[in-house]
Amino acid sequence: MIVLGSTSEVAQAFVEKALQEGEKFEKIYLFTSNKETTERFARHLDVKFLQQAEVIELDLTKEIDYNRFDHINSNVLFCAIGYLGEGTEEGLYDNKNTERIIGINYAKLVPVMNYFAHKFESRRSGTIIGLSSVAGDRGRQSNFIYGSAKAAFTAYLSGLRNYLFDKKVHVLTIKPGFMATKMTEGLPLNPKLTATPKQAAACIYKAFKKQNNVAYVLPVWSIIMMIIRNIPEFIFKKLKL
Amino acid sequence: MKPNFTQKVTNWGNFPVVEKEMRSEDSFKKIKEFVLNHNEIIARGNGRCYGDASLGETIFSTKKLNKFISFDRLNGIIECESGVLLSDVLEIAVPQGYFLYVTPGTKFVSVGGAIASDVHGKNHHAEGCFSEYVIEFKLMVENGEIITCSREEHSEKFWATIGGMGLTGIILTAKFKLKNIESAYIRQESIKADTLDEIFSLFEESEKWTYTVAWIDCLQKGKNIGRSILMRGEHAFQHELPQDLAKTPLRLKKKLQPTVPFYFPGFVLNALTVKIFNWLYYKKQSKKEVKSFIDYETFFYPLDAINDWNKIYGKSGFIQYQMVIPKEAGKEGMKRILETIAKSGNGSFLAVLKLFGKNNLQAYNSFPLEGYTLALDFKVNSKLKKLVDQLDAIVQEFGGRIYLTKDSMSRSSLTNYLKNIRNSKFVSLQHKRIINNNS
Numbered sequence: 001m002i003v004l005g006s007t008s009e010v011a012q013a014f015v016e017k018a019l020q021e022g023e024k025f026e027k028i029y030l031f032t033s034n035k036e037t038t039e040r041f042a043r044h045l046d047v048k049f050l051q052q053a054e055v056i057e058l059d060l061t062k063e064i065d066y067n068r069f070d071h072i073n074s075n076v077l078f079c080a081i082g083y084l085g086e087g088t089e090e091g092l093y094d095n096k097n098t099e100r101i102i103g104i105n106y107a108k109l110v111p112v113m114n115y116f117a118h119k120f121e122s123r124r125s126g127t128i129i130g131l132s133s134v135a136g137d138r139g140r141q142s143n144f145i146y147g148s149a150k151a152a153f154t155a156y157l158s159g160l161r162n163y164l165f166d167k168k169v170h171v172l173t174i175k176p177g178f179m180a181t182k183m184t185e186g187l188p189l190n191p192k193l194t195a196t197p198k199q200a201a202a203c204i205y206k207a208f209k210k211q212n213n214v215a216y217v218l219p220v221w222s223i224i225m226m227i228i229r230n231i232p233e234f235i236f237k238k239l240k241l
Numbered sequence: 242m243k244p245n246f247t248q249k250v251t252n253w254g255n256f257p258v259v260e261k262e263m264r265s266e267d268s269f270k271k272i273k274e275f276v277l278n279h280n281e282i283i284a285r286g287n288g289r290c291y292g293d294a295s296l297g298e299t300i301f302s303t304k305k306l307n308k309f310i311s312f313d314r315l316n317g318i319i320e321c322e323s324g325v326l327l328s329d330v331l332e333i334a335v336p337q338g339y340f341l342y343v344t345p346g347t348k349f350v351s352v353g354g355a356i357a358s359d360v361h362g363k364n365h366h367a368e369g370c371f372s373e374y375v376i377e378f379k380l381m382v383e384n385g386e387i388i389t390c391s392r393e394e395h396s397e398k399f400w401a402t403i404g405g406m407g408l409t410g411i412i413l414t415a416k417f418k419l420k421n422i423e424s425a426y427i428r429q430e431s432i433k434a435d436t437l438d439e440i441f442s443l444f445e446e447s448e449k450w451t452y453t454v455a456w457i458d459c460l461q462k463g464k465n466i467g468r469s470i471l472m473r474g475e476h477a478f479q480h481e482l483p484q485d486l487a488k489t490p491l492r493l494k495k496k497l498q499p500t501v502p503f504y505f506p507g508f509v510l511n512a513l514t515v516k517i518f519n520w521l522y523y524k525k526q527s528k529k530e531v532k533s534f535i536d537y538e539t540f541f542y543p544l545d546a547i548n549d550w551n552k553i554y555g556k557s558g559f560i561q562y563q564m565v566i567p568k569e570a571g572k573e574g575m576k577r578i579l580e581t582i583a584k585s586g587n588g589s590f591l592a593v594l595k596l597f598g599k600n601n602l603q604a605y606n607s608f609p610l611e612g613y614t615l616a617l618d619f620k621v622n623s624k625l626k627k628l629v630d631q632l633d634a635i636v637q638e639f640g641g642r643i644y645l646t647k648d649s650m651s652r653s654s655l656t657n658y659l660k661n662i663r664n665s666k667f668v669s670l671q672h673k674r675i676i677n678n679n680s
Contacts, residue, residue, distance in 0.1 A: 007267075009305075034268070036268060036269070036270070037267055037268055040267075040308045040310075040322075041308060043308070043309070043310055043311070044308035044309045044310075047309035047310065047311060047312045047319075047321075047333070048309050048333055182305075185244065185246070185264070185265065186244030186245055186246045186264075187244055187245075188245065
């Protein structure tokens with residue numbers, strides 16, 4: 001398995017869930033911008049599951065040397081890279097913030113995804129799982145820079161799924177709603193709408209086994225987002241969402 | 242949305258409830274920053290202690306320190322981060338033929354919490370406390386420095402931290418020994434006792450057993466005082482097991498895990514329902530003595546089988562009252578305690594009696610003393626403070642003390658036994674309460 005964004009609690013919970021369910025991986029490749037905590041996770045996998053894992057540094061804000069990834073091959077790719085940045089009110093006119101959000105969530109990420117998609121295409125097998133966001137379903141005043149980057153990522157995954165379909169590679173788009181993770185710590189989230197990383201991992205694993213195309217982490221989010229998507233624009237623009 | 246780390250926090254007894262800042266980090270660098278930038282911090286694991294022990298002005302949750310570091314499968318030595326739960330350890334250890342040397346009545350406590358409380362189990366008389374098997378741990382102290390504490394290195398900090406209720410720093414990782422087992426099952430004998438004298442002599446004659454514990458019906462009065470069931474057990478060898486279990490001796494079958502869906506309304510648990518429960522529990526076993534093989538989860542963690550069982554006490558919560566009375570006065574003390582509870586009508590759903598063995602003198606902050614210990618739970622209501630006060634008076638008279646991990650309202654003369662922990666950075670609400678009451 002290839003994991004992009006290995007310090008993500010959801011990614012870690014997914015890896016554990018898959019191993020608990022008896023999935024076999026020759027090696028797990030943990031891509032990360034934080035070597036310290038990821039190395040701890042790699043050791044954890046070795047102790048708990050006797051699973052070999054390799055930690056590979058990846059910083060999307062820097063130039064990427066793809067030669068370092070030559071040896072990497074797998075049949076599952078899990079991408080949990082995401083960056084919330086400052087919300088609209090604090091960060092809209094801060095260009096650095098905007099560039100970083102767009103870069104990490106979409107612009108810099110897609111070439112990396114493409115690099116591995118190409119490998120999957122040549123193997124003619126495997127599953128690519130991408131964590132997008134419900135924020136990409138419709139732009140809202142509170143965080144539409146992040147939302148627009150995630151919308152682009154969702155569209156990318158959808159197109160990739162279409163493109164790879166007859167090459168026997170499956171692409172799964174996950175749209176988590178609120179999750180109780182580092183990204184949202186301290187935010188006032190409704191507990192009924194918030195999934196723990198473990199819950200999220202179980203949902204994603206199920207969608208992975210069922211070869212779903214798009215899955216919301218908590219089913220309630222598919223209803224919420226259906227409503228939000230269908231509010232007429234002349235009303236929507238007046239809402240404080 | 243701006244982050245706001247203030248939230249309602251409460252431990253397993255749902256009493257008291259506080260609104261304080263709680264943070265969690267998995268990077269040691271960030272934990273250091275946190276320690277340097279905050280005052281009055283207390284570490285909190287899985288919140289399975291009862292009263293106010295892991296509550297403070299600023300709470301550091303070790304939940305994200307949940308990784309294993311190493312497992313020496315040959316010698317049974319495991320190292321992990323402090324937020325790893327004992328249940329996580331068992332998940333790895335049991336299939337490999339290892340078990341925890343010492344476990345409390347729930348497997349959902351963190352390793353850090355087990356050290357800070359120096360937890361004890363049904364085998365205290367034979368194998369002591371959790372700390373006996375701790376080889377070393379890493380502690381972040383007030384200046385953010387990480388020190389390794391063992392019997393040889395920083396030994397002063399090592400012993401102060403054991404049973405030290407988190408007041409010496411934040412435990413980050415720990416290395417400890419596991420014991421060999423041949424099966425995940427316990428050979429159990431449970432024996433009914435009709436009187437207090439009978440249960441005490443059963444304890445004494447069961448001294449050779451590794452695990453002993455008694456459930457006691459604390460609503461009985463007069464000649465029925467002390468009506469109880471003693472359970473004693475040993476890890477079963479593979480050859481002892483019945484055939485169907487002997488095939489895969491280290492694997493348990495999956496069980497259904499019911500969850501208590503909401504806080505029960507206050508009237509559900511009252512003197513009558515507790516009486517009925519206790520009567521049923523006692524009558525369930527019809528024979529005087531029953532021998533059986535049961536899986537380790539049922540033997541050690543019967544309450545863990547029901548998720549969120551604390552909710553049966555309703556929103557007002559409950560307290561656990563656990564004390565120890567030195568051995569020579571134990572019988573007399575227990576009798577007085579049980580009489581007082583029966584008279585108050587404030588029944589305890591679950592009352593557990595244990596005989597502690599000799600305490601480790603080096604682990605001076607540890608709760609156990611050689612003697613009898615009784616753990617009771619009481620629903621929080623208007624009469625409770627008075628009962629606790631009466632019980633405290635008896636414990637004091639007999640020279641006993643209270644388990645800090647479960648304390649939230651006992652008098653400070655019984656709870657103020659920690660030494661070498663003076664530190665203005667790591668402070669809990671419990672410690673403040675005890676110190677303030679002392680003056």
